[in-house]
Amino acid sequence: MALSSVSRVLNDHPDVSERMRKRVLAAIEELGYEPNLLAAGLRRGNSRTVGFIVSDLHNPLFASIVTAAQRELNRRSYAAVVTTSDGEAARDAEMAGVLRRRRVDALVVSLADETKDRVIRELGRFEGPVVLLDRKVEGLSNASIVETDHDGGMNQAARHLLALGHRRIALLTGPLQVHPSVRRVEAFRRAYAEHGLAVPEELIRPAGFAPEIGEKLTAEMLRSPSPPTALIAGGNQLLTGVLRSLRRLGLGAGKDIALVSCDDVPLSELHEPPITVIDRDVARIGEVAARLALERIEDPACPPRRVVLPTSLVLRGSTPRL
Amino acid sequence: MALSSVSRVLNDHPDVSERMRKRVLAAIEELGYEPNLLAAGLRRGNSRTVGFIVSDLHNPLFASIVTAAQRELNRRSYAAVVTTSDGEAARDAEMAGVLRRRRVDALVVSLADETKDRVIRELGRFEGPVVLLDRKVEGLSNASIVETDHDGGMNQAARHLLALGHRRIALLTGPLQVHPSVRRVEAFRRAYAEHGLAVPEELIRPAGFAPEIGEKLTAEMLRSPSPPTALIAGGNQLLTGVLRSLRRLGLGAGKDIALVSCDDVPLSELHEPPITVIDRDVARIGEVAARLALERIEDPACPPRRVVLPTSLVLRGSTPRL
DNA sequence: TTGTATGCGTTATCAT
DNA sequence: ATGATAACGCATACAA
Numbered sequence: 109m110a111l112s113s114v115s116r117v118l119n120d121h122p123d124v125s126e127r128m129r130k131r132v133l134a135a136i137e138e139l140g141y142e143p144n145l146l147a148a149g150l151r152r153g154n155s156r157t158v159g160f161i162v163s164d165l166h167n168p169l170f171a172s173i174v175t176a177a178q179r180e181l182n183r184r185s186y187a188a189v190v191t192t193s194d195g196e197a198a199r200d201a202e203m204a205g206v207l208r209r210r211r212v213d214a215l216v217v218s219l220a221d222e223t224k225d226r227v228i229r230e231l232g233r234f235e236g237p238v239v240l241l242d243r244k245v246e247g248l249s250n251a252s253i254v255e256t257d258h259d260g261g262m263n264q265a266a267r268h269l270l271a272l273g274h275r276r277i278a279l280l281t282g283p284l285q286v287h288p289s290v291r292r293v294e295a296f297r298r299a300y301a302e303h304g305l306a307v308p309e310e311l312i313r314p315a316g317f318a319p320e321i322g323e324k325l326t327a328e329m330l331r332s333p334s335p336p337t338a339l340i341a342g343g344n345q346l347l348t349g350v351l352r353s354l355r356r357l358g359l360g361a362g363k364d365i366a367l368v369s370c371d372d373v374p375l376s377e378l379h380e381p382p383i384t385v386i387d388r389d390v391a392r393i394g395e396v397a398a399r400l401a402l403e404r405i406e407d408p409a410c411p412p413r414r415v416v417l418p419t420s421l422v423l424r425g426s427t428p429r430l
Numbered sequence: 431m432a433l434s435s436v437s438r439v440l441n442d443h444p445d446v447s448e449r450m451r452k453r454v455l456a457a458i459e460e461l462g463y464e465p466n467l468l469a470a471g472l473r474r475g476n477s478r479t480v481g482f483i484v485s486d487l488h489n490p491l492f493a494s495i496v497t498a499a500q501r502e503l504n505r506r507s508y509a510a511v512v513t514t515s516d517g518e519a520a521r522d523a524e525m526a527g528v529l530r531r532r533r534v535d536a537l538v539v540s541l542a543d544e545t546k547d548r549v550i551r552e553l554g555r556f557e558g559p560v561v562l563l564d565r566k567v568e569g570l571s572n573a574s575i576v577e578t579d580h581d582g583g584m585n586q587a588a589r590h591l592l593a594l595g596h597r598r599i600a601l602l603t604g605p606l607q608v609h610p611s612v613r614r615v616e617a618f619r620r621a622y623a624e625h626g627l628a629v630p631e632e633l634i635r636p637a638g639f640a641p642e643i644g645e646k647l648t649a650e651m652l653r654s655p656s657p658p659t660a661l662i663a664g665g666n667q668l669l670t671g672v673l674r675s676l677r678r679l680g681l682g683a684g685k686d687i688a689l690v691s692c693d694d695v696p697l698s699e700l701h702e703p704p705i706t707v708i709d710r711d712v713a714r715i716g717e718v719a720a721r722l723a724l725e726r727i728e729d730p731a732c733p734p735r736r737v738v739l740p741t742s743l744v745l746r747g748s749t750p751r752l
Numbered sequence: 753t754t755g756t757a758t759g760c761g762t763t764a765t766c767a768t
Numbered sequence: 769a770t771g772a773t774a775a776c777g778c779a780t781a782c783a784a
Contacts (some may be wrong), residue, residue: 110755115779123753140555145532146477147777150468150760157511165497171487175514182513187532189479190512191504192497210467210509233462351700378673380702432771437763445769469761472776 109135118143149211156186158401159207161217162241163195163317167345168373169390170218173241176394177216184402186213195317197221204230212236214401219243221285237404237412239397244287252400252412254393258291261386261419265340265368266299268421273430274338274366278311278329280322280350281342289314292342311336322349330357330365338366338427344373347383351375367426381425388419431457440465471533478508480723481529483539484563485517485639489667490695491712492540495563498716499538506724508535517639519543526552534558536723541565543607559726559734561719566609574722574734576715580613583708583741587662587690588621590743595752596660596688600633600651602644602672603664611636614664633658644671645678652679652687660688660749666695669705673697689748703747710741 109131116124117132135141149155158181162170178188189212193199197220204227207215215234218241219227228245231238238251242258245251269277279296282289293314300307311329315321322341326349329336341347347369354361361367362381369376369385376383396415404410431453438446439454457463471477480503484492500510511534515521519542526549529537537556540563541549550567553560560573564580567573591599601618604611615636622629633651637643644663648671651658663669669691676683683689684703691698691707698705718737726732 111777112756112779113754116754119779125753128754142531144472144777146468146472147760148779150466150472150762150776151778151780153760155468165487165493166490168488171493174512175487178512178514182528187511187513187528189509190496190500191509192500206504206509209464348696348700355700355702374670375697375700378670378677378697379700380677433761434763434765434772435770438770441763447769450769466761469776470763472760472778473762473764475776 154213154405155211157189157210157212158186158214158216158398159203159210159212160188160190161193161200161203161207161215161219162190163193163218163220165190165192169344169371172390173218173394173397176391177398178394180395180398181402186402193220195220197224197227200224201227201230204234208234213405214239216397216401217241217243219245219286221283222246222287223285237401239400241393241397242286242288250412252404253414254397254400255414255416256288256388256393257416257419258288258386259295261370261388261421262292262295262340262342263299264419264421265384265386266296267302268423269338269340269366269368269427270299270303270305272338272366272427275305276308276311276334276336276338278308278326278336278339279313279342280325280339280346281314282317282346284314289342296340308336317343317345319345319349319352322346323353324349326350326353327357330354330359336365338368341367341369344369344371344375347376351379362426362428366428372422376424379426381428384424384427385422386419387422388417392417476535476727477533479532479534480508480510480536480538480720481525481532481534482510482512483515483522483525483529483537483541484512485515485540485542487512487514491666491693494712495540495716495719498713499720500716502717502720503724508724515542517542519546519549522546523549523552526556530556535727536561538719538723539563539565541567541608543605544568544609545607559723561722563715563719564608564610572734574726575736576719576722577736577738578610578710578715579738579741580610580708581617583692583710583743584614584617584662584664585621586741586743587706587708588618589624590745591660591662591688591690591749592621592625592627594660594688594749597627598630598633598656598658598660600630600648600658600661601635601664602647602661602668603636604639604668606636611664618662630658636664639665639667641667641671641674644668645675646671648672648675649679652676652681658687660690663689663691666691666693666697669698673701684748684750688750694744698746701748703750706746706749707744708741709744710739714739 114132117129191203214237216239222243222245240251240253281292297307313325341350369383372385372387376385439451513525536559538561544565544567562573562575603614619629635647663672691705694707694709698707
């Protein structure tokens, strides 16, 4: 029984007799043999591993994405190497380098900042397929993209609030260095335009995703001479900050101010009153990302693709009729 | 310039002249050379990789643990391979096998069930150090453990409720197949004993961690002829279920029933009223787990250790004075 | 169908 | 201090 026969059995090569297969399997069992995937990877020139870069696993959004993707990869004998950037572009770049040297077969990334040269260069040096999560990177032609229809979702949300009679709607969203924020602000403006209304520019605050930012900006705007009557939080972390701020000011969501958030997380559902959200199937994002990565790993000729996932507005108590 | 010199520079071997170091570094820059960590791992006999098995990254507890551990590993040039079991013992076993074949240098695991033979065997076959998260596995001598003082925390919580005058306190907690549940039930009983009171056995429900279980059991107990006046949820996922149930029954936490949960997550803090929790530093768990893994990777002679992390009771509006 | 031999990119040992 | 070389464990091309 030669080494090569063992290898063939383990990789279910077609040219192997049933007798040999049995013999090899028996010997493996007998000796407690464990194939060394590092060696196999070195020989094959791949690692059967996909690298992830996300800002923070505490964010239920990324937890869902990574979990769903990992499950999908697992079914195809791939593993997930997960790294976090803490929302810092420098760490995005660093992690891209780390994962490249680890010879991951693909990269799935949610960049903190899609405009940073260093990150783009770092990603560009990666040989395998890159899948961007809700990002648009100038000059990275080699990347597939999983996007969400933030445009549609935000437009629907803003129009709903306008239809309820709100005119001073505040929009908190992430930095304009990432694509979803840009799209949300655009769609928000469009909703006002469609109603033939002037946009309250001072209420549009694309600042960042952290709860602290949401807390600070909410307090700031609500204390101003002409405060908003409604607020849209562009992310579940921002919502946390907004709610903290409201509590501190003694204001009630849905009572003193209408509230809409993005993504349905336990907090939005269980808050009293429950929070109206622009929802999407977050697990789907991870699943699709994994598939887009795998299709290009297994067929390098496969061109990068772009998939847009839908949103839907879930109406709840935080946006009552006036 | 020989291969071996390059290797020496890259691993900052002492015997290398400044001149050679400069030359090698220049060449690396020039050629855009990327070391292949798979090959290095094969040669060295390690992968500079730690494998994780947790039930679910959506659980903020595991998100925190994995994030903190990953960060710690990263600082030492290790990567984290993350897998999820969905709370199924069979998948725990499967993932242990997968990670073993990937030649991870250590395993950090939060088992769904610490009594399952298959899982214990699978872990036992792993050569490197194992770090158990809040688990106690019979016959796995080779494992370090990061524990929480659930005993102290639960005892304190129960005594607090008893001191407030509650006599019928319900305890929802995970299955008795994991150590924390066992300890919580024990500590809960002890608190009653210390007050010289009989334990309301029918209110102790160690069933599982899923929200649905919390929802079902809460409804069941609250609809009974003599419902509890207080409830302790042994996990943040259970809390979600409990709150759903209360909402459906039209009951208010802190108003119609006193409520205590475990671990401080956004939901417990932002709920109205805020939920009293048995708190602990969850990020610390991940950090310690990483350190316990690394210390035994780098010194195989280092014996397994057990670290117990403290808890503290954070009093909030859900447990008012009567 | 099976066995033999080579090389993947490193690190480590030995010689220089 | 540096260079040459073997070996890590596997997959594959080729020979049998």
